[in-house]
Amino acid sequence: MSTLLIDAKAINTYYGASHILRGIDFRVARGETIGLMGRNGMGKSTLLKSIMGLVKPRSGSVDIAGQPMMGRPPYEIARLGIAYVPEGRGIFGNLSVVENLKMAARAGTRGQRDWTYERVLETFPRLKERLGHGGQQLSGGEQQMLTIGRALMTNPDVLILDEATEGLAPLIARDIWRICQVVRETGISSVIVDKNWKHVTQITDRNVILVKGEVVFEGSSPELHARPQLLQQYLGV
Numbered sequence: 001m002s003t004l005l006i007d008a009k010a011i012n013t014y015y016g017a018s019h020i021l022r023g024i025d026f027r028v029a030r031g032e033t034i035g036l037m038g039r040n041g042m043g044k045s046t047l048l049k050s051i052m053g054l055v056k057p058r059s060g061s062v063d064i065a066g067q068p069m070m071g072r073p074p075y076e077i078a079r080l081g082i083a084y085v086p087e088g089r090g091i092f093g094n095l096s097v098v099e100n101l102k103m104a105a106r107a108g109t110r111g112q113r114d115w116t117y118e119r120v121l122e123t124f125p126r127l128k129e130r131l132g133h134g135g136q137q138l139s140g141g142e143q144q145m146l147t148i149g150r151a152l153m154t155n156p157d158v159l160i161l162d163e164a165t166e167g168l169a170p171l172i173a174r175d176i177w178r179i180c181q182v183v184r185e186t187g188i189s190s191v192i193v194d195k196n197w198k199h200v201t202q203i204t205d206r207n208v209i210l211v212k213g214e215v216v217f218e219g220s221s222p223e224l225h226a227r228p229q230l231l232q233q234y235l236g237v
């Protein structure tokens with residue numbers, strides 16, 4: 001049996017005639033925390049969508065927990081334990097916080113129910129104070145916490161966060177980073193896309209940098225820190 005939860009190989013994805021992902025290999029092992037980096041427009045979100053079945057690659061393969069899943073619909077990928085929090089906030093604005101969370105609840109692929117409604121509220125005390133509020137009454141930060149809370153209620157094996165701290169006040173962003181750490185400690189793998197490479201590399205085991213749809217660096221956080229010219233060249237920091 002494969003220990004890789006996500007194993008994407010030689011992915012080529014196009015939007016119309018534009019060749020966006022150019023032969024990308026990307027894998028996630030159980031328990032691994034991965035930073036996916038690169039400047040705007042380099043293909044990070046397209047790679048995540050290609051994995052989740054939201055965009056169909058023209059060639060390559062996507063295996064999820066050892067099963068060939070390329071071209072399968074997003075709900076099938078999700079059912080194999082992959083929770084995806086896209087850019088922007090995908091909550092149900094007309095439902096309350098309680099409803100948003102309880103609707104998402106299910107056991108994980110191994111029957112695990114580590115993340116219960118109670119545990120999510122303990123982890124996100126801000127949400128606890130807003131239980132009866134509709135999703136659209138929440139601040140941007142609270143909405144983001146709700147989307148992450150919903151993702152955790154599915155008891156995933158992998159949590160994918162695409163720009164989760166984007167546009168949030170520093171204190172709220174710090175709370176999201178704290179949650180990433182908690183997720184890591186519970187043994188859930190994660191893929192984190194975020195502009196703040198310092199925060200990202202504090203918690204990641206491995207980092208992947210994309211430039212124009214190709215992987216130009218892959219390595220541990222210490223390896224990346226030891227090569228500041230890469231950060232400068234590829235991330236512009």
Ligand SMILES: Nc1ncnc2c1ncn2[C@@H]1O[C@H](COP(=O)(O)OP(=O)(O)O)[C@@H](O)[C@H]1O
Nearest residue numbers: 015018020038039040041042043044045046047
């Ligand atoms: N739906 C789309 N249709 C056409 N081009 C797109 C679409 N989404 C993204 N792109 C283009 O694909 C490239 C990669 O975008 P994206 O994956 O969103 O990058 P990133 O997440 O790294 O900022 C960019 O040039 C972007 O303009």
Ligand SMILES: [Mg+2]
Nearest residue numbers: 044045046087
């Ligand atoms: Mg993006």
